[in-house]
Amino acid sequence: MTPSARFAASIDLLTAMEAAPRKPADAVANSFFRERRYIGGGDRRAVSGLVWDIMRAWRRLGWHLEQQKAVLSPRLLAASSLIFKGVSTQEIAALFAEGRFAPGALTRPEQDIIKFLEGKTLLDENMPQAVKLELPDWLLPKLEETFGDALEEELAALSEPATLDLRVNMLRTTRAEAQKALAREGLHAAATPLSPWGLRLNGRQPVTSTSPFKEGIVEIQDEGSQLVAAILGATPQTRVLDYCAGAGGKTLAIAMMMENKGHIAACDVSEKRLEGAVKRLRRAGVHNVEQHLLQAGDKWAKRRSGSFDRVLVDAPCSGTGTWRRNPDARLRTTQQDLDELLVKQAEILDRAASLVKPGGKLVYATCSILNAENTHQVEAFLARRPEFKLVASDSPALPESMKGVKMFSLTPKQNGTDGFFAAMLERTAETVTA
């Protein structure tokens, strides 16, 4: 594709995203490229690269355009993104006008706006703090509460591209052997500092087409997510419930900790997500998992009340800890979404809690960095359910620096992982089960 055609495709992709504001940007991009198979790999990376850069600067670009009383159109966003990268007005005008597939020449008002922005910096000292930090206004106080003085540094780390972490399947091999197997395919991974099972690659790499992946020797899983499975401390002798198991990321890690013995019930309300786990379980050689689709009026949970040694609630959450991977989510999350999630998380916790055996353990986890979904949710649960208390995890899989923790909050800035939270709770032994 010519530079103009790539530029036009970027504007088209932004337009498609604008038309589906509630849909995650990567899902829109996937269908956009699926419908345009003629766009090859290199062009696709260039088009997405420009669009993702625009998304990372959305509020700041919008602020500059608002100062000009301009409408926030995909054309102007794309043009202004280039001007702040130092591309000249002449070059931008050429990108719009030259060649068969160009987006169409800049109008006079568009030219005036671009000319006005030339020589300015993307970050302006007059911008409100939420704009500078690329946050919706309502989220700023909540993140100030979480991070205090470290807010800017923490958010900067959440804007960086993520590493690609793998979990080695210890049912099949060792971390060193998996490292060698990946190296034979040209992928050089380093051991992760915290998870005993993790390997880290720099940025996006074609892991899924390698034999170690196809043979179930490695799975893609952020180190933070591995540590959530680790804190549960499941053993081959335990009966485990993974209450929000989804496509099985943590189920797989738990099954490995249990050496493929004992029993895991993996539940979810989404049939599609549970189905997504089937292939992964098979690939990893895991066979101690029973899946169950939770449905209204279902007797399954009632029959198993008070019967699990360990229960994991990997709750549906705002996903604010994964902003490195989904820069658009940063602006898509609304106060209403959060309010609904808070209610749902409390309900799920209460339901899952009834399934914990007296003396058994419950881990509540999210990939959120908001106190409302994390510590506040745990505090409210403890106030409602006095038969539970926070306890130190006895898991041998946790690294030295985290041994015996009752709760942890991980962030990209402090730990190099996605943002994750986990709390370990115990049901007192003398509780009478319902």
Ligand SMILES: C[S@@+](CC[C@H](N)C(=O)[O-])C[C@H]1O[C@@H](n2cnc3c(N)ncnc32)[C@H](O)[C@@H]1O
């Ligand atoms: C954070 S995701 C789970 C990710 C998964 N544990 C993993 O590691 O791959 C949260 C999951 O909660 C599920 N969920 C939503 N509402 C639920 C409910 N009421 N009961 C159980 N699961 C629910 C969602 O379908 C989603 O799969």
